[in-house]
Amino acid sequence: ESEEESDDEINREDAVTHLTADFEQEEMKFDTEDKEFSLKGKRLELIEEVGKGSQATVWKGTIDGQGVALKQICLANAKDRAEVRKALKYEVDMMKNFRHKNIMRYFGSFFSRKTQELNIILEMVAGGTLSKWVLEAGCFSEVLCAHVMFQSLTGLAFLHEHGILHRDIKPDNLLVDIDGTIKLVDFGIAAELTEERAYRNSSVGTPWYTAPEVIRGEDYSHGCDIWSLGCTLVELLTGKPPFHKYQAVEALFKMSEETPEIPSLLSPACEDFLNTIFCDVEKRPGA
Secondary structure (H helix, E strand, C coil): CHHHHHHHHHHHHHHHHHHHHHHHCCCCCCCCCCCCCCCCCCCEEEEEEEEECCCEEEEEEEECCEEEEEEEEECCCCCCHHHHHHHHHHHHHHHHCCCCCCECCEEEEEEECCCCEEEEEEECCCCCEHHHHHHHHCCCCHHHHHHHHHHHHHHHHHHHHCCEECCCCCHHHEEECCCCCEEECCCCCCEECCCCCCCECCCCCCHHHCCHHHHCCCCECCHHHHHHHHHHHHHHHHCCCCCCCCCHHHHHHHHHHCCCCCCCCCCHHHHHHHHHHCCCCCCCCCC
16 A cells, blocks of 8 residues: 555656646746736646546646646547647636636646646635535535525526526536635536527536436527526435436436426425426526
8 A cells, every 4th residue: 555655646746846847838838818817937836636537637736825726638648639629728718708706717727748738727616516515414404505506696697698608517516615605617518609699409418417408409598507506406405416316318318308306395485496497498597
């Protein structure tokens, strides 16, 4: 075990040393329009790895003492690198335009030619994901759920007013800051609505939270995010999302054909809130 731990420490130190060196190279292209927080001439230090997925690793770090999160995306093994780059550029361009207390703040990004990694520097949100809190608590009280819903809806209202659909609202993509502020994250599959294209019809999202109109391949708009937030509320109240007993494909069929079950023993106000969300898209309210 000690040898494995030693290897992990060496790898982490190598990653920190290399990334810091890349960050300080003059030829690194910085991409930021944030006048309050300039990256140039500053030192980035990685503290610890806080998350790892199939496509990205997230680090906790500092830039001259200020806490940040670093999302590190390796493009070296991407099958269609041009397409991946296009998608990442879309995500970064979208985040650059957001400045709202309920949306994770973007500071800048740079690309390492040596490791073929895109590094996106974001606000550090200390409390972690809502998923983590649900796992620890089992379920939330209605009062706490109301706090989460209000702040999430405030963030969604901002996005929707600017013609943006998130398209993947779920506890994993809602972070809790140290003061209890809820922040929307992960705009990898967010989409922009224009006057020419007021609705979209591509199938995206996570099965247990995806609106039925999206699953059926129908046109959809802001209501898909509201449905996903309703599914998130069910998970906060019960510890499980709708149709959690089913595997992904089965859950998609269930969600497209059946209305999620409203948890029992709710207050009339909470029950009414969910019934207002879990309805036909034409009747679903906006954020």
